[in-house]
Amino acid sequence: MKLVYFAWLRTRIGKGEEVLTPPIEVRTVRALLDWLKDRSPGHAEALKNLDVVRVAVNHEHVQLDAPVGPNDEVALFPPVTGG
């Protein structure tokens, strides 16, 4: 699974992207975020308040209950501020 991070999630995690292999039980965004928190102190810090974390799977905005699989590109970022 490819993970990509933007804005302060990127700086807190300390990298813009990484390829990880979550265990087979991780089938939703919510489960993925729970699992990611234990990857490093940076991951834990970035994901401590999910109210300000948004998620896209394969370039589409999704909610926490959306499914994720090993071939997906999952992006984590704060609420967008363009325009």
Next chain:
Amino acid sequence: MKLVYFAWLRTRIGKGEEVLTPPIEVRTVRALLDWLKDRSPGHAEALKNLDVVRVAVNHEHVQLDAPVGPNDEVALFPPVTGG
């Protein structure tokens, strides 16, 4: 009193402006239009349906009950169609 005409009021009346001296009893736009109708068949034709005639006195839109006097510039025209 200076009268100015625009669009089809101008073409029906046959001139763009004229200076007239209505009788002293003509003190409102409505009275002025009634008096103007008798000036010529063109005036009568132009003013036969007041629903489609708009009036400005000294460059301000006014209603039929607005006052008019000998030193005013009174404009008659159809509803505007700019923009």
Next chain:
Amino acid sequence: MIRVQREDFDSGAEMMALTAGRHDIGGVVSFVGLVRDMAGGAKIGAMTLEHYPGMTEKQLGAIEAEANKRWPLSACLIIHRYGKLEPGDRIVLVITASPHRDAAFDACRFLIDWLKTKAPFWKLEDTEHGAKWVDADAKDADAAARWVEK
């Protein structure tokens, strides 16, 4: 700022001039009205815009002043052309600039809506059936009525 002129205008240059050197503007909205080659199902050729010099400037100035009273505008421009215009030609330009986009959008729409019912312009269209004075559109009166303050 208002201008009533026979000549064409350059929307981009006007926007640049209005915002040049300003760092307090968050949004600029512009409206350009163009001559269409169809009107109410009939093909039209050129059109001629007649106006009432003196009253036009006064009415446009009053409409602009009203917009400035209602919204916090950093800048505002209305250009309206008169004379002979062909299909595709620009007729009118309205530009509004504000720290916030909602004010710029509302003010721009207000200006064109009010202009359409208050500024003394009249269109004479060359149609297949001869020259015809354009009738006012009831939709324009409805659009202007949106902005009447209760």
Next chain:
Amino acid sequence: MIRVQREDFDSGAEMMALTAGRHDIGGVVSFVGLVRDMAGGAKIGAMTLEHYPGMTEKQLGAIEAEANKRWPLSACLIIHRYGKLEPGDRIVLVITASPHRDAAFDACRFLIDWLKTKAPFWKLEDTEHGAKWVDADAKDADAAARWVEK
């Protein structure tokens, strides 16, 4: 049409290109968003716009498709910049053209409102107190909510 680019754009030239040779367009509305030198009471210098290449184009394309579904647009353009921008610089351009002005106004406002809550861009501002990621504005969420179809 959408473009995501580092370079500046020329609003006037884009409007001309979009309407050139067209005789069916009655109104063209444009919105330009600019960098302000103040944000929430704090002075800001430059800002850097980060985005998510691939997703940005996909989201802007979807928003444009939605606008075309809702309104009869003759033409539509969104240009959004990324990278380092100074106060006064242009960030985003939205142009909509339609036979009727109401559709052009509504579609333009819809596009910028939705873009602000859906397109994956993030602003990093240089403030007096150091670089700061801009927080999303609740007003933008409210503005976007206006357009949710019941």
